[in-house]
Amino acid sequence: xxxxxxxxxxxxxxxxxxxxxxxxxxxxxxxxxxxxxxxxxxxxxxxxxxxxxxxxxxxxxxxxxxxxxxxxxxxxxxxxxxxxxxxxxxxxxxxxxxxxxxxxxxxxxxxxxxxxxxxxxxxxxxxxxxxxxxxxxxxxxxxxxxxxxxxxxxxxxxxxxxxxxxxxxxxxxxxxxxxxxxxxxxxxxxxxxxxxxxxxxxxxxxxxxxxxxxxxxxxxxxxxxxxxxxxxxxxxxx
Amino acid sequence: xxxxxxxxxxxxxxxxxxxxxxxxxxxxxxxxxxxxxxxxxxxxxxxxxxxxxxxxxxxxxxxxxxxxxxxxxxxxxxxxxxxxxxxxxxxxxxxxxxxxxxxxxxxxxxxxxxxxxxxxxxxxxxxxxxxxxxxxxxxxxxxxxxxxxxxxxxxxxxxxxxxxxxxxxxxxxxxxxxxxxxxxxxxxxxxxxxxxxxxxxxxxxxxxxxxxxxxxxxxxxxxxxxxxxxxxxx
Amino acid sequence: xxxxxxxxxxxxxxxxxxxxxxxxxxxxxxxxxxxxxxxxxxxxxxxxxxxxxxxxxxxxxxxxxxxxxxxxxxxxxxxxxxxxxxxxxxxxxxxxxxxxxxxxxxxxxxxxxxxxxxxxxxxxxxxxxxxxxxxxxxxxxxxxxxxxxxxxxxxxxxxxxxxxxxxxxxxxxxxxxxxxxxxxxxxxxxxxxxxxxxxxxxxxxxxxxxxxxxxxxxxxxxxxxxxxxxxxxxxxxxxxxxxxxxxxxxxxxxxxxxxxxxxxxxxxxxxxxx
Numbered sequence: 001x002x003x004x005x006x007x008x009x010x011x012x013x014x015x016x017x018x019x020x021x022x023x024x025x026x027x028x029x030x031x032x033x034x035x036x037x038x039x040x041x042x043x044x045x046x047x048x049x050x051x052x053x054x055x056x057x058x059x060x061x062x063x064x065x066x067x068x069x070x071x072x073x074x075x076x077x078x079x080x081x082x083x084x085x086x087x088x089x090x091x092x093x094x095x096x097x098x099x100x101x102x103x104x105x106x107x108x109x110x111x112x113x114x115x116x117x118x119x120x121x122x123x124x125x126x127x128x129x130x131x132x133x134x135x136x137x138x139x140x141x142x143x144x145x146x147x148x149x150x151x152x153x154x155x156x157x158x159x160x161x162x163x164x165x166x167x168x169x170x171x172x173x174x175x176x177x178x179x180x181x182x183x184x185x186x187x188x189x190x191x192x193x194x195x196x197x198x199x200x201x202x203x204x205x206x207x208x209x210x211x212x213x214x215x216x217x218x219x220x221x222x223x224x225x226x227x228x229x230x231x232x233x234x235x236x237x238x
Numbered sequence: 239x240x241x242x243x244x245x246x247x248x249x250x251x252x253x254x255x256x257x258x259x260x261x262x263x264x265x266x267x268x269x270x271x272x273x274x275x276x277x278x279x280x281x282x283x284x285x286x287x288x289x290x291x292x293x294x295x296x297x298x299x300x301x302x303x304x305x306x307x308x309x310x311x312x313x314x315x316x317x318x319x320x321x322x323x324x325x326x327x328x329x330x331x332x333x334x335x336x337x338x339x340x341x342x343x344x345x346x347x348x349x350x351x352x353x354x355x356x357x358x359x360x361x362x363x364x365x366x367x368x369x370x371x372x373x374x375x376x377x378x379x380x381x382x383x384x385x386x387x388x389x390x391x392x393x394x395x396x397x398x399x400x401x402x403x404x405x406x407x408x409x410x411x412x413x414x415x416x417x418x419x420x421x422x423x424x425x426x427x428x429x430x431x432x433x434x435x436x437x438x439x440x441x442x443x444x445x446x447x448x449x450x451x452x453x454x455x456x457x458x459x460x461x462x463x464x465x466x467x468x469x470x471x472x
Numbered sequence: 473x474x475x476x477x478x479x480x481x482x483x484x485x486x487x488x489x490x491x492x493x494x495x496x497x498x499x500x501x502x503x504x505x506x507x508x509x510x511x512x513x514x515x516x517x518x519x520x521x522x523x524x525x526x527x528x529x530x531x532x533x534x535x536x537x538x539x540x541x542x543x544x545x546x547x548x549x550x551x552x553x554x555x556x557x558x559x560x561x562x563x564x565x566x567x568x569x570x571x572x573x574x575x576x577x578x579x580x581x582x583x584x585x586x587x588x589x590x591x592x593x594x595x596x597x598x599x600x601x602x603x604x605x606x607x608x609x610x611x612x613x614x615x616x617x618x619x620x621x622x623x624x625x626x627x628x629x630x631x632x633x634x635x636x637x638x639x640x641x642x643x644x645x646x647x648x649x650x651x652x653x654x655x656x657x658x659x660x661x662x663x664x665x666x667x668x669x670x671x672x673x674x675x676x677x678x679x680x681x682x683x684x685x686x687x688x689x690x691x692x693x694x695x696x697x698x699x700x701x702x703x704x705x706x707x708x709x710x711x712x713x714x715x716x717x718x719x720x721x722x723x724x725x726x727x728x729x730x731x732x733x734x735x736x737x738x739x740x741x742x743x744x745x746x
Contacts, residue, residue, distance in 0.1 A: 007467075008466065008467045008469060008470070010377055010386065010462075010463055010466045010467065011340070011377055011382075011383035011384065011385055011386060012340075012383070012384060012385025012386060012424075012425055012426045013463075026382070037342065037382050037383065037384065038377075038380055038381070038382050038383065039377040039378060039380055039466055040380065053380045054380070054469065054470075055268070055269060055378055055379060055380045056268060056269070056379055056380020056381070057268055057286065057287060057288070057379075057380070069476050085286065085287035085288050085289065085301075085346050085349045086289065086348075086349075087289050087348075109477075111475075111476055111477040111480075112476070112477055112478075113476045113477070113478045123298075123347050138478055140478075141478065141482070142478070142479065142482040143476055143478055143479050143482075149380075188485070188486050188489050188491050189491075191482075192486075192491065192495055196495070205470075206470035264557060264558070264611065264612050265524045265612050265614070266524075266558060266559050266560070266612050266613065266614070267557070277512055279511075281557070281611075283556075283557040283558075285556070285560050288560070306556065306564050308555070308564075310511065310528065310530060310607070310609060311530060311532065311551070311605070311607040312511055312513065312514035312515075312517060312530025312531065312532050312607055313511055313513060313514075313530075314513055315513045315646035315647045316532075316646050317532035317534065317605055317607075320551050320553060320567075320607060321553075321565075321566060321567075322564065352556065354555065354556050354557040354564075356555065356557055356609075358510065358511055358528070359510070359511040359512055359513060360513065361513075
């Protein structure tokens with residue numbers, strides 16, 4: 001389905017008549033019809049109708065890669081701020097074995113940024129883990145924050161957008177599903193370039209043909225900056 | 239015959255002032271909106287859902303909607319003292335009740351959604367403009383909602399029912415004088431979520447006033463809808 | 473959300489290379505936008521945006537008794553509220569010390585620079601004078617609310633018209649205005665806040681930079697002279713650093729005052745045209 005067919009819908013609006021479709025996220029069934037329960041883009045695929053959010057706070061899902069800030073230290077783990085409407089916790093049991101329980105502040109202190117995965121989402125709160133490879137404290141680099149609903153545009157289809165930005169800017173980039181993005185380059189200018197490129201995408205999230213436009217933007221910027229383009233693409237992002 | 243036959247500003251009896259709306263006006267907020275009836279301008283900013291503090295205020299069943307209505311000191315002809323007063327606190331509470339029936343916060347236990355309504359410029363119907371802006375801002379913030387809410391004030395001036403009263407009409411003293419009726423309805427199911435009366439009115443007239451208000455809310459809803467659907471168009 | 477250690481560290485790293493988070497020069501201000509006449513019941517009002525930071529200001533006039541030690545002078549009150557509309561950091565309730573401090577600095581900048589000629593606001597010596605009430609509200613906080621508040625204050629004061637005073641009843645006829653403007657000086661007062669972050673000094677910080685600030689100095693100037701100053705935040709300054717800030721503030725005033733004034737005058741003209 002192309003972008004053009006994705007219409008903006010509002011709460012209470014009937015978005016599908018008849019009962020041969022299933023109500024997906026952000027929708028509900030009312031009698032014979034499917035009605036939107038939130039503001040967003042109507043999306044219809046394989047007999048499923050849902051509303052893709054355009055705005056709003058980050059809602060964590062199991063398996064999401066997020067970047068969180070340590071808010072407090074408890075005896076058995078860290079209270080984390082992941083920008084979500086739930087209290088979030090990283091238990092020491094979800095950390096590599098060498099973590100000792102006596103002084104947790106030795107590992108992560110208040111205000112530190114941790115790349116983690118969402119392990120579970122329960123009514124009481126969110127549990128995080130750093131067991132999978134490549135997770136843990138972000139030691140260097142810069143952080144920017146965007147609206148979490150724009151994350152899919154920044155990543156692009158199968159990571160195409162973010163790969164393009166990484167290649168053009170020579171930066172290592174990790175995009176948290178909660179809208180926090182970590183950028184690490186060899187030079188200050190490279191990081192600032194990557195930041196601008198990401199903001200270019202988020203500010204135009206409604207625009208059609210965004211990939212081509214971003215490509216052009218990157219090429220022009222590279223010329224302006226007198227940067228030599230590196231062919232190699234490093235790292236990947238979910 | 240009623241003494242009030244011609245409105246102070248020349249509007250038809252069932253005609254609201256020029257209404258305007260916009261969303262996304264406060265960059266920091268999760269959702270925001272402006273709604274105006276002529277010279278009455280309200281803005282609303284929504285933050286949340288976020289974990290409620292202090293903990294003892296948390297509701298483990300569902301999220302809490304918390305409304306805070308206030309007028310800027312210079313929004314009225316005679317300067318208002320800064321900060322909340324008894325009037326603004328009551329309006330905050332009533333506005334919360336007007337919106338709660340459509341807000342679905344069951345999936346957000348122990349959280350709070352803050353709605354901050356600010357009256358920038360006032361010429362009557364400020365609470366109605368505030369409710370319209372708040373409904374827009376909540377939707378804009380991606381809060382799950384059954385439908386929208388639209389609000390309008392209806393006046394009875396002597397015996398005449400009019401839509402969207404202005405200051406001069408609130409102060410009308412001839413005949414039976416002025417009765418001010420503020421009301422809000424759900425946008426699709428047409429249910430009443432808010433009703434307040436100041437004045438003197440019979441049950442029959444009140445029924446007529448409510449029907450008039452409900453009709454007037456259709457135009458308001460159409461604007462709310464158009465405003466949200468226009469997001470991203472530039 | 474609080475500013476992370478990493479972001480603070482990066483701000484320091486960048487500044488060492490003379491660069492900023494958003495690519496601006498160290499002493500560059502963001503884009504300025506001014507609207508006046510945003511609230512018709514006010515005697516004067518304005519909305520000022522600097523980048524994403526926004527303040528609305530309103531002026532109301534009343535008639536009051538003068539202070540006994542200034543029998544022939546009008547009175548002046550400034551309030552500033554950090555309303556929760558502007559940021560998840562702000563809470564409803566009585567103004568906190570941050571807001572009170574900002575209001576005081578704006579007040580001193582306007583008062584001490586003699587921007588308002590209070591003698592001309594005397595109606596009857598010892599009995600009745602105009603009282604000018606300036607109220608400032610934050611609408612969106614992306615750093616540097618104080619400097620923006622001062623611009624908004626000046627714009628609202630310049631926009632203000634004096635209401636009709638009914639001598640017989642001794643009361644103001646609210647909602648009716650004369651064509652008379654407030655008696656203001658020719659030059660405008662402006663505030664410039666300099667932040668020390670590590671070994672660098674910047675102006676017009678965004679929120680992340682403001683939260684990384686070690687120490688700050690706010691200077692209120694009119695016609696190139698310093699009228700008010702406040703040193704804030706926990707760290708100290710080297711004297712030499714302070715002296716160069718004094719000089720820099722004079723330069724900034726020269727550079728900005730005409731631009732701000734033109735912007736305000738244009739906004740007032742535009743509002744009249746509507």
